[in-house]
Amino acid sequence: MVESEPAALDSVFRALGDATRRRMLQDLAAGERTVGDLAAPAAMSLAAASRHIQALGRAGLIHREVRGRTHWCRLAPGxxxxxxxxxxxxxxxxxxxxxxxxxxxxxxxxxxxxxxxxxxx
CATH class of the missing domain: 1.20.5 (Single alpha-helices involved in coiled-coils or other helix-helix interfaces)
Incomplete structure (x- = not known):
């Protein structure tokens, strides 16, 4: 194993430890979603959704892209x-x-x- 792998796995499992983030990943498995799309099922604010998305991004589980004023997310399965x-x-x-x-x-x-x-x- 590469020396950096344990830290990466820690980050992934930390991100997966939250039910909201697991649901977001499940939604993203069907295709790209906006931050608003990801926030809607949990009836959370965009700021709260953004914090979850940041955690997923730090773990490398999603890619986030800004198109105009809309933030789009897609699954990064690696x-x-x-x-x-x-x-x-x-x-x-x-x-x-x-x-x-x-x-x-x-x-x-x-x-x-x-x-x-x-x-x-």
């Missing part, structure tokens, strides 16, 4: 891919652990099925 790669390790870890648990449960079930009904202790 940092999400980095976070996904980091999380994928744990997905593999838990999949392996659950596979072991499943095997043990099947073995236990097979043992129970082999035990005659009158011999249970």
């Amino acid at each position: 940092p999400l891919a980095s976070a996904h790669r980091w999380l994928a390790f744990y997905e593999g870890f838990w999949t392996g652990r659950l596979d072991v648990l499943e095997r043990l449960l099947r073995e236990e079930e097979a043992m129970r099925n082999r035990t005659p009904k009158g011999d249970e202790g």
